[in-house]
Amino acid sequence: MSAVQQGPDVSVPVEPVDLPLPELVVVLAGGLSHERDVSLRSGRRVAQALRSRGLDVLESDVDSSLVPRLAEVPGAVVFPVLHGEAGEDGALREVLALLGVPFVGSVGSACRVAFDKSIAxxxxxxxxxxxxxxxxxxxEIFRELGAQALVAALGDQIGFPMMVKPSRGGSALGCSKVSTPEELPAAMVGAYAYGPVAVVESFVEGTEVTVAVVDRGHGPAALPAVEIRPDSGVYDYTARYTAGTTRFLCPAEIPADVAARCAEVALRVHDELGLRDLSRTDLVVRDGEPVFLEVNVAPGMTETSAVPLASEAAGWSLGKMCADLVAVAAARGGRTAPVPA
Ligand SMILES: Nc1ncnc2c1ncn2[C@@H]1O[C@H](COP(=O)(O)OP(=O)(O)O)[C@@H](O)[C@H]1O
Ligand SMILES: [Mg+2]
Structure with missing residues (x-):
């Protein structure tokens, strides 16, 4: 069952889950990605939120001590708050599944598809x-064929302005808006600094919103949309993580029917990609129509992130939401059925 929650007025029944909590939650944060610092901030916030609900929490990085540490705490549930490659491409979740450790969030195979912007x-x-x-x-294609050969074709296919970004990236790192053909080669190089595949896409002019989908045991529900208004006009790394540089409006200042469409799209994305527990879909509303930009399987949880804000706006403290997600993961357990041969 899917339920849509649009701001405090159009609420759906969201009873608290009544499941036992685990003895220990291991919040995984850090990791070796370009978004390590953001992940550490997200992890700290999730850990504090869970402790505020009386849970015992261990904060852990991802290193060679992780597997033995997990073996020592058999009743624990893992809450991965790792952004970027290793955290969101599903690799670590595959390992958790292999170890039989229950964890919050989507399974590895779904993350692999969701994390790659061109595939998703x-x-x-x-x-x-x-x-x-x-x-x-x-x-390799870009290098072998040469930038000049491709610029004209990309201009014809996509038109200007366009957006260039690493296919597998996050926090807007390596993303640039390209307004003229002359700017394109440098933007491609900027994206390739973060990974071997770049996506070039039409720039969508409109209102940027992001919609979280949370499943606290009753099926996926969309939280109120958060509208993003960066002071600089560009929602880049600085605008994301420097307090006071971006206004986040929740609920978004968009008509109720448009907000409902945004929620619908976020739920469809969550469902089509086979995501679990928590996701956040980034959209631009153009002429009243939501246009998909990307989906995040480990959305930011920092002081300036959208999900905690949307959770509060839905009437749940971040601690309550995270504790419910942990309880659902604990009830589900860690063993997954092996893939048939
Ligand atoms: N096609 C696009 N049109 C307009 N703005 C875009 C487009 N793609 C990305 N952006 C802008 O760049 C930011 C980062 O892009 P996004 O696809 O969300 O990647 P990520 O957050 O993983 O770095 C977005 O928040 C948005 O402000
Ligand atoms: Mg994004």
Whole structure:
């Protein structure tokens, strides 16, 4: 069952889950990604939120001591708050599943698809979600064919302005808006600094919103949309993580029917990609129509992140929401059925 929550007025029954809590939660944060610092901040906030609900929490980085440490705490549930490659591409979750450790969030195979912007965009477009016109270009092709050969074709296909970003990235790192053909080669190089495949897509002019989907044991529900208004006009790394540089409006200042469409799209994305527990879909509303930008399987939980804000706006403290997610993961357990041969 899917339920949509749009701001405090149009609420759906969201009873608290009544499941036992585990003895210990291991919050995984840090990791070796470009977003390590953000992850540590997110992890600290989740850990504090869980402690405020009386849970015992161990904060852990991802290193060679992790597997033995998990073996010492058999009743624990892992809450991965790792951003970027290792955390969101599903690799670590595959390991947790292999170890039989219950964890909050989507399984590895779903993360692999969701984390890659070119693949995720194709999948959700096939499901009827509006997406930007997009081309994925691996670095070798770009180098071998030469920038000049491709610039004209990209201009014809996609048009200006366009957006260039690493296919597998986050926190807007390596993302740039390209307004003229001359700017394109440098933008491609900027994206390749973060990974071997870049996506080039049409720039969607409109209102940026992000919608979290949370399943606290009653099926996925969309939290109120958060509207993002960076003072600089660009929602880049600085605008994300420097307090006071971006206004976050929750609920978003968009008409109720548009907010409902945004919630619908976020739920469809969550469902089509087979995501579990928690996701956050980034959208731009263009002429009243939500256009998909990307989905996050480990959304930011820092002081300036959207999910904690949306959770509070829905009437749940972040601690309550995280504790419910942990209880659901504990009830589910860690063993997954092996893939049939
Ligand atoms: N096609 C696009 N049109 C307009 N703005 C975009 C587009 N793609 C990305 N952006 C902007 O760049 C930011 C980062 O892009 P996004 O796809 O969300 O990647 P990530 O957050 O993983 O770095 C977005 O928050 C948005 O402000
Ligand atoms: Mg994003």
């Amino acid at each position: 965009t194709t999948v959700v477009a096939d499901a009827g979600v509006t997406v930007p016109t997009q081309v994925a270009l691996p670095h």
